Each structure stands twice: as C-alpha cells, then as structure tokens.
Amino acid sequence: MNEILNGFINAALPINLFAALASVAVGIMIGSLPGLSAAMGVALLIPLTFGMTTETGLIALAGVYCGAVFGGSISAILIHTPGTSSAAATALDGYQLTKKGKAKKALQTAVVSSFGGAMISAVALYLFAPPLARLALKFGPAENFWLSIFGLTIIAGVSSKSVVKGLISGVIGLILSTIGMDPMTGTPRFTMGSIYLYDGLPFTATLIGLFSMSQVFILSEKTIKKMINIEVEDTGEEGLTKKELKLITPVILRSGLIGSIVGILPGAGGTIAAFIGYDTAKKFSKNKDEFGRGAIEGVAGPEAANNAVTGGSLIPTLTLGIPGNSVTAVLMGGLIIKGLQPGPDLFTVHGKITYTFFAGFVVVNIFMLLLGLFGSKYFAKISKVPNSMLIPIIFVLSVIGSYAIKNSMFDVSIMFIFGIVGYFIKKFNLNPAAIVLALIIGPIGEQGLRRTIMISQDDYMSKLVSSPISIALIVVSILSIASPIIISMKEKKK
C-alpha cells in the first residue's frame, strides 16, 4: 500500500506532471491525425525520454499511448475518419451525432468514456500485475522458451489477417534477433563483419524505421489531397447532460471491464475491444434502433473499451514481457532501453519506478479528461494538418530520433532501411508488431532453449515439456494459432 501511495507522491512531482500533460497533448494530436499511429508516436518519443529520469520517461510514453487512443476518436467523430484503427467503431455513431449538430456531445461522451475505461483498466493493472509477475518467478529456461513461442503465436495469430503471414512476420523478427553476439558464447553471428552490429540491430532505430519512416512512405505514395475543412465552432450547443451521463455509466463500466480483459489477452488489441464494446452496448441498450443513427451509448461503448485496453495491455507487457499490441511492443522496447526487464523485479527491485509509472498512468488519464473536455475543438483543428506538412516533419524526427540514441549515423541508415522494410511489410499485410516482439523475445527464447539443452543433455525434449507451466504454454500456443483458423472456417461455412 505504501508503494502505491509513494507512487502517487512521485507522480505528482512537477516534472512528472508536466511530462504527463505535454505527452497527453502530443498523443491526442498524433491520434487525431488520420494515418499516424500511437506506436509511431511512442517510437519517436523514446529518444526524447533519454534526457529524463526513468519514471518521467515512462510516464511520457504512457501519456502518448493513452492520448493517441482517445485522439483517434476526434477525427472519427468529426470527419468519419478514425485517427487510429481502434476508433473505427466510434465513427459509427460519433459521426452521426456530428451530422445532427451534436459534435460537442459526442466528443464529451468519448472523453468521459475513455477516462472511465482507462480508470477501470488502472484498477486491473494494480490488482493483477503484481501476482502475475510473481508467477513469472516460477519460469525456468524451458518455460521461457515456450513463453517466447506463445508470445509470437498469440500476436501473430490474433492480430494478423493471415495467421501464416503473422507467424512468418514473427520468424523474420526472430532471424533479425539472431544478428549480433551469441547470447551464450559471445561469438558474433550474421554481423557481416560490422562492429556496429555486435550488439545486435540498434533496437530503437529499427522501431522508428518500422513504425515511423514506413509511415512517411505510406503517406507519400498517394497524391496528397487538400484536407477537409473541419469547423467546430462553439455554437453554444449542449454538451453531455447529467441524464446522459447516467445513461452511459453502465456502458462505461461494462466496456471498461471488456477492454481490460481484452487488453490482458496479448494480441487482441483496441480495435477488437472497441467493436466488442460497441456490440455489448447495443445488446444492453433500450434504444437499439438508435444505434448507427447517433446513439451516445454507441460512442461510449467503444471508447471506454479501447481506452481500457491501454491499462490491460500493460499487464502482460510488464509482468511476462509479452506486449499485447504494437504500441506496448514499442513501449516495452523503451522499458528495456531504460535498463528494466519485465517480470517480478519490476515490482520489487524497481518497485519505486513501477508504482510511479502506474500512478503516472492515472495522472495521464486525468489530463486526458481535462484536455479532452476543454480542448477537443483545438485538437480538431490539428487534424487538418495536411500530409504535405506531416511527411517532412516525421522524416526529420525519425532521423534525429534514431541518431540521438548512440549519436551514430549508422543507426540512421538502419532506420531508413527498416523504413523501406516496414513499408513493404504494411503493403503485403505482414505484421510489424510480431517482428518487434520477436526482436525482443528472440534472445529470451534462444537462451531458454539452449540452457534447457545444456542442463538436460540428451533428454532435453522431455525437459522442455516436463513442467505444468510449459504444457499450459504449449496448449495456449496451439490454441492461439488454431482459434483464428477455426473461426474463419466457421465464418466461411456461414
């Protein structure tokens, strides 16, 4: 309990409050710009956090994450173009409300619901992360190997359109993770004689390439059109009333729970949670006919759910080292760069940092609520920034971001190469999140496998499957691959 309180005291330091406020604002801007993603924002912010303490840096990363998830709803509501994919369900009723001249009401519903969902997920974070981290103590080399396999199968299986392509993306990431010194013997592998690659691929530069530079190329390939003019003038229209707040409260509670659970399941992510949140809101609503025509419950449902994913997805990321989606994969990269390894140590040795981060997560969402309530119309203006302005700016930020980590132009080259790789990955529907995850967990899996072999010599196969945790991980790995295939077969039959 003391740790939790101390976390809040630390999070309330002026520098942390400033980092939270600024990062949420940046996150909302990024989220409200269609075409820019939360993962991109977090990747670009990592180099900036180098000048901050670990706690402040992590709060800033969480701020961008939470802000961007909410920000996506602004353009979804106002111009029917979700700023992020997780806001797609919000566009269904949000835009209808705008067409009826109730944009203010829709935006306020979105921010209140996002806040509610995030708070529920914060409770889940406090409740479930520490015991799950303690479970990680029981993991030996064999379990770590199967955990790495499970992480890959779940993110590849659930978050990709094609399971095979998702898995191949993971395997490509594993190949990339073998570049550098062998984790057991220290011998260089696949470095092509370059000393720059002895430590493996520069992680942040690779991230920035895959998520930010690739987006520059994606935005550049289509002829840039003039942006739609959005005018959200204060016409004195009514915002969210007390009666409506009462109406959406149960929706927020339900969707908050759904989002937190979906967030905990690695790979599922905000988009899935938002659609489940929308469907559930519709099922429980007395005004089912209003859905699709501008129901505020249709905005509250997906928004509470997708923001609840933020806290939920941090649980497997921080405890088992398995990020739930591409943003948390990038965020986990930031964590590792700061010298923190996911697992029980985060809650014991680094307890101060972790609980400050948790409290910072709450603070970040309070700022999101305030900025959303009082600043949505200003953020809406930012979503008018044309791609012709964004492309050069993201390019320049990607270059300096990848350079600043080691002051190395080699890293800039790697970033650019992975920008091209990332572009083709997106074009061919491969999964960049699976690649990033594999880059992180590849060495853990390799060490797990080789240590198991070392310990058990010839009998390593039985050692690999000897513990109940290993067997459970094998079963869930198989399930995570099989379930999307079975679901798609059933859908085809229908």
Next chain:
Amino acid sequence: MFNKVKNKTNLLLSAVFLTIATIYGILIKELSAENALYPKFILYLLIGLTIILVVQSMLGEDIEENIFKDFDFKQFGQVFISGIAYIFAINIVGYFTSTFAFLILLFILLKNNKKVLIITSIIFTIFLYFVFKIFLNVPVPTGIFI
C-alpha cells in the same frame, strides 16, 4: 507483376521468404554447431511456414487486389530521393543546415503554401535545436555549417 491477384502477391512473397531462407541457411553454415542450433530452428520454421503459404496461395481464390493502386511515383520519388540526399548531406553541411534545407525543399515539392512552409521550417528547426542540442545535449553532426 504483383498487382493482379492476391495469391500471386503471396507467391511473390513466398519467393522472397525462400530467398531469405537460402541466404540465412548459407550464413548458418559458417557458424559452429552450438551457435547454429537456434538459427537452424528458426530456419526450419521459416521454410515450413513458407511452404504452407505457397500451398495456400496455390489453392486460394483469385482475388483482384491492386496493392499499388493510385501510386504516385513522382511524389514518392521526390520524398525518397530528397530523403536519401538529406541523410548524406547531414555529415557534409551539418545537421541543422541540412534539416532546414530539407524541410524547405520537401515542403515546396509537396506544394505547401510558401509563407507557411518558411515559417514552419524556421520554427521546427529552432525547436529541434532547443530539444536536441540544448535539452538533450546530443552532439549532432557538424559539417561546413552547423
């Protein structure tokens, strides 16, 4: 080439993956048995999954999908080439000078309003100077200029 049907796109991808697998396999041969153990495991995974992708693509339905529809070669080329030139110029003319020039050039190529592009380039370069030079103390490359 890979514009007409989806399964052709996947076949092309499979060819790329098999090429990667071949190169990776050749490089693995240079490693000791101990160091090559895990890479071999990954290699077999890649080959196995690529075979599944090939089979899926052969059996799959033909779906019209042009992934490079409405591709603006001129605009893409402008961004790509000026970007490479910018990265090369950083060490020659200095980071801030090349960044300012790159911003101006690309803003013009992408047809932004002249007044806006000049103001944005100046403000953004100053912002970068303050954040990376003053706040983060990053020793950015200097060339002829800063």
